[in-house]
Amino acid sequence: MKLVKAIIKPFKLEEVKEALSEIGIEGMTVTEVKGFGRQKGHTEIYRGSEYTVDFLPKVMVDIAVPSDIAEKTVETIAKAAKTGKIGDGKIFVIPIEEAVRIRTDEKGEGSL
Amino acid sequence: MKLRLLKLLMLALGIAACGFSVASAQDEIIEAVAEAVSAPDAMPGPPADEDYLALVETHGVTFDFFTISNLWTLIAAGLVFLMHLGFATLESGMAQAKNTVNVLFKNVFIICMGILTYLVWGFNAMYPGFDGSGFFAVGSPVTMADYGGTDFSYGGTGLCMTGWADFIFQAMFAATAATIVSGAVAERIKLSSFMIFSTLLVMFAYPMAGSWKWGAGWLDGMGFYDFAGSSIVHAFGGFAALACVLLLGPRKGKYLDNGKIKPILGHSMPLATIGVFLLFLGWFGFNGGSVLSADPELVSFVFVTTAVAAAAGGLASIFVSWIAIKKPDLTMALNGILAGLVGITAGADSVTLLGSVIIGFIAGIIVVFAILFFDKVKIDDPVGAISVHGICGIWGTLAVAIFQQEGSGFSFVTQLIGTLSYSAFAFIFSIIIFGIIKVTMGVRVSEDEEAEGLDVGEHGQEAYPYFQPDTK
Numbered sequence: 001m002k003l004v005k006a007i008i009k010p011f012k013l014e015e016v017k018e019a020l021s022e023i024g025i026e027g028m029t030v031t032e033v034k035g036f037g038r039q040k041g042h043t044e045i046y047r048g049s050e051y052t053v054d055f056l057p058k059v060m061v062d063i064a065v066p067s068d069i070a071e072k073t074v075e076t077i078a079k080a081a082k083t084g085k086i087g088d089g090k091i092f093v094i095p096i097e098e099a100v101r102i103r104t105d106e107k108g109e110g111s112l
Numbered sequence: 113m114k115l116r117l118l119k120l121l122m123l124a125l126g127i128a129a130c131g132f133s134v135a136s137a138q139d140e141i142i143e144a145v146a147e148a149v150s151a152p153d154a155m156p157g158p159p160a161d162e163d164y165l166a167l168v169e170t171h172g173v174t175f176d177f178f179t180i181s182n183l184w185t186l187i188a189a190g191l192v193f194l195m196h197l198g199f200a201t202l203e204s205g206m207a208q209a210k211n212t213v214n215v216l217f218k219n220v221f222i223i224c225m226g227i228l229t230y231l232v233w234g235f236n237a238m239y240p241g242f243d244g245s246g247f248f249a250v251g252s253p254v255t256m257a258d259y260g261g262t263d264f265s266y267g268g269t270g271l272c273m274t275g276w277a278d279f280i281f282q283a284m285f286a287a288t289a290a291t292i293v294s295g296a297v298a299e300r301i302k303l304s305s306f307m308i309f310s311t312l313l314v315m316f317a318y319p320m321a322g323s324w325k326w327g328a329g330w331l332d333g334m335g336f337y338d339f340a341g342s343s344i345v346h347a348f349g350g351f352a353a354l355a356c357v358l359l360l361g362p363r364k365g366k367y368l369d370n371g372k373i374k375p376i377l378g379h380s381m382p383l384a385t386i387g388v389f390l391l392f393l394g395w396f397g398f399n400g401g402s403v404l405s406a407d408p409e410l411v412s413f414v415f416v417t418t419a420v421a422a423a424a425g426g427l428a429s430i431f432v433s434w435i436a437i438k439k440p441d442l443t444m445a446l447n448g449i450l451a452g453l454v455g456i457t458a459g460a461d462s463v464t465l466l467g468s469v470i471i472g473f474i475a476g477i478i479v480v481f482a483i484l485f486f487d488k489v490k491i492d493d494p495v496g497a498i499s500v501h502g503i504c505g506i507w508g509t510l511a512v513a514i515f516q517q518e519g520s521g522f523s524f525v526t527q528l529i530g531t532l533s534y535s536a537f538a539f540i541f542s543i544i545i546f547g548i549i550k551v552t553m554g555v556r557v558s559e560d561e562e563a564e565g566l567d568v569g570e571h572g573q574e575a576y577p578y579f580q581p582d583t584k
Contacts, residue, residue: 046375047444047496048437048484 001096001109002070004063007033008081008089013059019080020063023072027112029062039087058089064096066109178264181272181406185281188401192284195394196223196291202387203295204575206378206443206495210565211299212575218294218303222310226287229315234286235279238319238326244333248320254279272405281401285345290314292349293542295495297356299363299376300562303570305555309546313352317541321348321534336530337522340402342458342508343534350502351535353493355542359550362492364562373487376494381442388446392422395453399460414460418453421460421472425452428476436480444480447496451479454501455508459515462522467515474511475504506531 008016013030020028034055041054065073074091082088101111200219204212237251259266259275266275273281290310297306322344324331338344366376378384399418403410429448433441452472456463463471482499491498509531513524549555556562561569568574 045437045439045441046377047441048433048487049373049375051375 001099001112002065002067003094003096004061004065004070004073004077005092005094006061006063006077006081006089007035007058007091008061008077009083009087010057010059012081012083013061016061016077016080019076020073023069023076025063025065025073027063031060031062033058033060037087037090056087064099064112066112177269177406178272181404182274182277184406184411185273185277185401185404188397189277189281189284191394191397192281192288192401193223193394195284195391195398196287198387198390198394199288199291199295200387201383201390202446203298203495205380205383205385205387206295207298208376208565209379209576209579210567212379212567213571213573214303214566215294215298216575217571218298218306218310219291221307222287222290222294222314225307225311226290226314227283229311230283230286230319231279233315234319235282237316238282238286238322240323240327242323242328242330242332244328244330246323246327246329249323249327251316251319267404269405269407278404285341285398286314286318288345289318289349289352292346292497292501293353293356296353296493296497297360298494299566300556301356301360302553302555302557303566305546305549305553309356309542309549312545313542317352317538318348321537324533325530331530331533334526334529335521335523336526337462337512338458338509338530339461339512340399340457342454342505342512343531345505346454346457346501347505347509347531347535348538350498350500350505351539352542354491354498354502355539356546356555357491357493357498359543359546360555362490363494364559366492367490378443378494384443384446388449392449392453395422395457399457403461410461417456417460417463417465417468420465421452421456421468421475422449423452424469424472425449425455425476425479428452428473429480430476432477432480436484443496444483447479447483447500448476450500451475451504454504455511457505458508459512462512462517462520463515464517467511471508471511471515475507478507479504502535506535 006016010032017028034057036054036056039056041052041056043050043052045051061077063073070093074093077091098107099109099111100107104111196219200216203219204215207215232253233251235251235254237249240246240249242249259279261274264272266273267278271278290313293310293313294306323329325336325338325344326332363376366374368374395418396415399414400411403414426445426449429451430440430445433439433444433448437444452475455471455475456468459471460468479496479499482503483493483496486493486498493499510524510527513522513527516522546555557566557569
């Protein structure tokens with residue numbers, strides 16, 4: 001099992017979700033996050049004084065998938081979330097040791 | 113490219129508006145009213161209703177003009193009341209979310225306190241019936257004597273209303289002076305200290321200063337003119353605010369050690385915008401009601417000068433902020449509208465129409481640079497009240513002499529003496545009283561409370577309990 005963790009532009013969330021549904025992904029967890037990478041922040045101005053906004057708003061999507069479809073998931077997210085401009089985000093893939101469906105106590109891939 | 117074109121277009125529009133020359137619209141109003149009132153055949157024939165005929169029998173044919181004037185004054189009082197909602201929304205929008213309850217609370221307190229102190233002291237201290245020399249009068253509670261009468265016995269056609277209408281209209285004005293201070297000192301002033309200071313300011317200082325002109329005191333005797341209060345209300349409030357801000361110091365974290373300014377953002381531009389539109393609306397009552405009768409020509413003229421000055425002020429600050437700070441800043445545009453309104457207040461009935469456009473336009477320019485200047489010298493005014501009310505109040509009072517209609521005879525020097533008297537008096541009174549409060553009980557909340565927000569610190573409440581504000 002793998003945890004696919006994608007940090008994307010907020011307005012791309014719908015497209016990513018649609019694309020993931022099409023390849024059969026049935027669940028995900030979405031978190032509003034802030035951060036910066038190479039995009040850095042940008043400057044804004046208020047009553048004549050400039051200031052920098054360092055942390056830009058992003059959306060983080062967590063998806064737990066069986067190992068064999070992890071690559072496909074990553075490809076799908078990357079395709080749907082791409083604008084080609086700086087700030088499109090990142091995707092991480094992390095191994096999962098164990099997973100449990102709380103309602104039924106199922107464990108392993110069957111619980112996903 | 114697109115932006116530059118748009119800017120050019122707007123500039124051209126502005127110049128065109130300034131070049132427009134319109135003949136002055138207002139003369140011989142007093143005669144017109146007197147004629148309409150004294151000539152019975154000029155009145156529409158009364159309907160054959162016994163009650164109505166009985167009223168005319170009792171009050172004479174002047175009844176209609178008196179009733180309309182009185183009603184207009186009461187509507188205007190309602191509009192000025194609405195300005196307090198405008199101040200409340202503007203100030204809270206320009207403050208951080210964590211101080212919203214505190215800002216609103218101060219506004220709620222001021223209107224309640226302002227009306228009652230005006231009832232028990234202010235009104236009679238402000239209109240004591242001087243004869244052109246007075247400086248100070250002792251106040252006393254408004255009583256039931258001599259305030260009724262549905263004829264012209266209270267104030268003739270010049271003050272065409274009952275005493276009650278006069279009182280409530282002026283009471284709505286009184287609280288405005290303290291509201292101006294409230295915005296400038298927001299986000300770090302101790303609530304109890306503010307309540308004590310604003311009560312003393314509204315109860316004693318404002319009526320005393322007001323009596324110099326409107327109570328036929330020494331400035332009135334000199335020929336000073338301030339139609340609806342550019343000096344008496346606005347410069348007075350603005351310079352009281354300046355004194356308080358100097359004693360209070362800037363909000364923590366705004367002026368950095370390296371000389372840079374870290375702006376503290378207002379939390380709601382929609383609220384601030386609503387506030388300015390409400391103030392704009394209320395100003396029709398503030399200026400229009402100051403005609404003190406329903407004189408059709410003069411009230412209409414005042415509506416026009418008020419609106420065009422506001423519009424010119426807004427446009428001017430849009431251009432200027434766009435050029436000077438490279439961006440079209442909404443809060444500057446809002447301040448520009450208010451600057452135009454404050455500017456026209458002293459001469460709304462007595463300047464030329466073209467003059468009213470220029471007064472607003474220049475006020476809109478002044479206000480942007482005043483705001484930038486005060487920030488540069490580390491005088492922290494979250495809403496720009498000192499610039500809008502203080503600086504543009506002085507400008508508007510002087511502009512009465514510059515743009516007066518032919519034959520008005522206002523003197524620039526007298527206007528200067530008048531407006532400086534109001535500004536200096538408000539400043540000195542506030543430095544002394546607020547200084548005493550600072551030494552005895554303190555005027556500022558603790559650093560922890562300022563960081564945490566005055567809503568929880570002073571009130572134990574939150575304005576937006578189910579939202580997590582960003583900059584808590």
